[in-house]
Amino acid sequence: MALTDRTRIALIGGGKMGEAIMGGWIAASEHPADRLTAANFTVANPGEERRVYLQGRYGVACVADARAIEGADVVVLAVKPQVMMGVLEQIAEVPAYVGGKDGPLFVSIAAGLCTERLEGALPAGARLVRTMPNTPLLVGAGATTVAGGAQADEADVALVRDLFACLGAAYVIDEDDMDATGAVSGSGPAYVAALIEALRDGGAAQGLEAGLAEALAQQTVYGTALLMRETGQDAQTTRVAVCSPGGSTLAALAAMEEAGFARSLDAGVAAAVFRSKELGQC
Template identity: 35%
Template sequence: MQSSITPAAAVCQKRKYVSEDMTIGFIGAGKMAQAMTKGFVTSGIIKGKNITLSDVSASNANPRMLQFVKEFGVTTTQDNKEVVNKSQVVVISVKPNVVNKVLKEVKEHVSKDKIVVSIAAGVPLSTFEQNLPPGSRVVRVMPNITVTVQAAASVVAPGTSVQLHDSELVRELFQSIGICEIGSEYLLDAVTGLSGSGPAYGFIAIESLADGGVNMGLPRDLALKLAAQTLLGAAKMVLESGKHPGQLKDDVCSPGGTTIAAVQSLEKSGFRSCLIGAVEAATLKAQELGSKNK
């Protein structure tokens, strides 16, 4: 089985739907918008000069934003309507509670030749379709913060009026910054619980493994590097080997050895149950947000 990770450079070389001069706009210039911008520009799939970000609540003189603009060559504005007018693909990357306000503001500027992409957690496609002109091409995506290092895990859910190639175009964009699959919207709450919130679980695991190493005498910097690389390697083996993670775990556990002793300790502590519970809690929270934002 080949890896399901498509290298960013390979995506750019075999691009089919994303043109070299495509323009993208972000309404909302927070961490996710900046991370996605960095990923798109770094991968080479979108030029910085073709990206516009708006943040109506922030000053364009913000030192961090100025540095971001200088580094990636993007344009910023405080006018959401300007973003829509200049962009072929418009990414809604604001907090869920302000989505309706933003949609009302830009509604008259959303034409049928534009693709609207929402990364607002918990806000259903119906909210966009009801608050934008009839026939608007809306796609909902659940990425995660690892877009920053072009290792995101994303799922695309198409709306009722998207054209045949719209979902593929959006998937191609997100494949430039990680892996991306197309699925039905009902899956997205669970996607949020697993991969959307999942990096936090991984960070806690790395920190905890490093603490264990320090407890056993390792220097902190070495323990952190070993912990992070170990999880990175384990993930790569799952994606590239085609083996079930349970089989890979068994391959490491020698009879009477150190690893099986550690696995026994994890089982006693309810390690599996804790992770399952974390995904469930995040999924239920996403469902709650969705019910509030319908």
């Protein structure tokens, strides 16, 4: 499937993530989203105020319900996991819906809901690709993992990967790894924010003004990630490069390790995976 100026994309859910995805695709300067304009999109969102905003901000067509899928080539399911199944029931009841291989390609961004469960709520044969983006997608720096369902072919998966690569980085994975990637990158921004909070509070405890401490922590996280990406250094090399024998950095890392720094992160990732499986019921 190739994108053209005639491709119809239905965005089900016009919240922050849905808006970021659509806005990023419209603004992208790289293949394949450079072919997409506001005219390609119809957004379904129940809130009238939100619809008015999206129409005014992007010039896209908006409707209140799942009728947005009529004539769509791609349907992006950008709603919260707890309302997803109800939305899929509405989609299946749209009179003009064409299912199976002749129907649209569905793209889910809902955490925890596996393709088997989603496909079970759609008419038989529906093509589905599951994704796990994270919130830095809002600023074009997202990390998204992509896995195809039973009826999606390689071209479907490649198209979705390329679309999300316009919003940061995108990786095709086995669906069995989706909960783990959600625990690392999907939930990861919260871990990084918690790290920044802790560094801020630690700096403040040593006499720094809290705002300055947080700004320093933010810039340090950003700069370290950029350094690693631009130089190709792995995490271990980057860490060792900052440590002088007998210096303050080694003393800090030793104290953090004694306090359970690595163990706490490992436990957090494991807990996120466990909870994701519970919520997904797959």
